[in-house]
Amino acid sequence: MTDEKEISRMLLKTIDVSVTNQLISDVSLGAFLSGGIDSSTIVALMSKRMKEPVKTFSVGFDTADPYYNELNYARIASRYFKTDHHEIIVRPQDVVNLFPVIARHLDDPINDPAILPTYMVSMLAKEHVKVILSGEGADELFGGYLRYSLDRIARYYLLIPRLIRDGLIKPFIDDIIDNQRIFQGLNALSEPEWSARYIKWVSVFDKDSLRALLGNPVFIEEEWGRLKGFYDNIWTGYGDGLNSILYTDIKTWLADDLLTKVDRMSMANGLEARVPYLDNRVIDIALSIPSWLKIKGFKRKYIFKKAVSNILPNEIVRRSKRGFALPISHWFRNELKDFVLERLTDNSIRRMGYFSPSAVDRLLKEHMAGYSDNSLQIWGLLTLHYWFEENKR
Numbered sequence: 001m002t003d004e005k006e007i008s009r010m011l012l013k014t015i016d017v018s019v020t021n022q023l024i025s026d027v028s029l030g031a032f033l034s035g036g037i038d039s040s041t042i043v044a045l046m047s048k049r050m051k052e053p054v055k056t057f058s059v060g061f062d063t064a065d066p067y068y069n070e071l072n073y074a075r076i077a078s079r080y081f082k083t084d085h086h087e088i089i090v091r092p093q094d095v096v097n098l099f100p101v102i103a104r105h106l107d108d109p110i111n112d113p114a115i116l117p118t119y120m121v122s123m124l125a126k127e128h129v130k131v132i133l134s135g136e137g138a139d140e141l142f143g144g145y146l147r148y149s150l151d152r153i154a155r156y157y158l159l160i161p162r163l164i165r166d167g168l169i170k171p172f173i174d175d176i177i178d179n180q181r182i183f184q185g186l187n188a189l190s191e192p193e194w195s196a197r198y199i200k201w202v203s204v205f206d207k208d209s210l211r212a213l214l215g216n217p218v219f220i221e222e223e224w225g226r227l228k229g230f231y232d233n234i235w236t237g238y239g240d241g242l243n244s245i246l247y248t249d250i251k252t253w254l255a256d257d258l259l260t261k262v263d264r265m266s267m268a269n270g271l272e273a274r275v276p277y278l279d280n281r282v283i284d285i286a287l288s289i290p291s292w293l294k295i296k297g298f299k300r301k302y303i304f305k306k307a308v309s310n311i312l313p314n315e316i317v318r319r320s321k322r323g324f325a326l327p328i329s330h331w332f333r334n335e336l337k338d339f340v341l342e343r344l345t346d347n348s349i350r351r352m353g354y355f356s357p358s359a360v361d362r363l364l365k366e367h368m369a370g371y372s373d374n375s376l377q378i379w380g381l382l383t384l385h386y387w388f389e390e391n392k393r
Helices: 004-024 038-048 070-081 092-105 115-125 138-142 146-151 162-176 180-189 194-202 207-214 215-238 243-269 278-287 302-311 313-320 329-332 338-345 344-352 358-366 374-393
Strands: 029-032 055-063 084-090 131-133 273-274
Touching: 004 038, 004 278, 004 302, 029 038, 029 115, 029 207, 029 358, 029 374, 038 313, 055 070, 055 115, 070 084, 070 273, 084 115, 084 329, 092 115, 092 243, 092 374, 115 138, 115 243, 131 180, 138 243, 138 278, 146 180, 146 194, 146 243, 180 194, 194 215, 194 243, 194 344, 207 215, 215 243, 243 273, 243 278, 273 358, 302 313, 329 338, 329 358, 338 358, 344 374, 358 374
Parallel strands: 029 055, 029 131, 055 084, 131 273
Antiparallel strands: none
């Protein structure tokens, strides 16, 4: 399919059918509403089908940094669709109180800080409904993440001599932008092979960090080779550049992190979560759409936005993509500093039996001093700490 109008029409109709089918229930329903285009589309379609106002649930964070709070956009969508809206704020103390609770509900340690707000907004929703509709899957089906766009320029970035890339561009960007993910993206773009680039995109710990933490370079090389082979097989089997990356995310990131996170955190609160974008018919259409209609130029989710733009307020359609991120980099250096240092002690690291205490100590000191943003690595270590303590019983 290549006709934009026809694809847009079919796509919106199929998503509408999926949402309508997900509304079949003997109990009360609601929707998670971030204020992004994915959740707002679901609420828009629910509002057309439901006789009473849709109950919507949003989460914000106790921080002055507007980057981390999407509540304003959620309120715009709520007012536009006249929903029965509810909000909850995540504060540093919630990390302290709920980390051990969350660990009890994880069958395996998932390193995703969004687990905490997902748990809390599920707890809020359960007070009002028994079934929730959620927007997982749209980014992976239609090309919503920044790394999808950036990966398209890898071939051009690699034309820049390494001396200039590593000696001038990376240090310059690191000086003006304190963002771990952007710097990680530049490191990924330096890899000529797609599979090696993908591993760098999605990894929390790079090779050097893992060598220092585990002290076993042979094991690291073996695991890196295994992962690379796994991703090479997916790429070879699917064939198309962007669609191969999307398919890889659907099979790994979406299945092993996002859906697992939502399922466990919602069910931990006795709440059923449904995901309309992952209806087989929606997936079939998404996989048939050519890459150039998913990301057109640098416009991500181009065809998806074209399909839903007429049913959403302009502020939602035009807003830039935001991740579901916590301000943990700041919290770990301030309100949660003692919390972190009291749990990731030399003794607790030795009890886990996997990591070098000196390497962990160095990672913590670099973050606390502001030399680097190691917040995701610290969150991962805390997750392992609590998961280890919970499963030791």
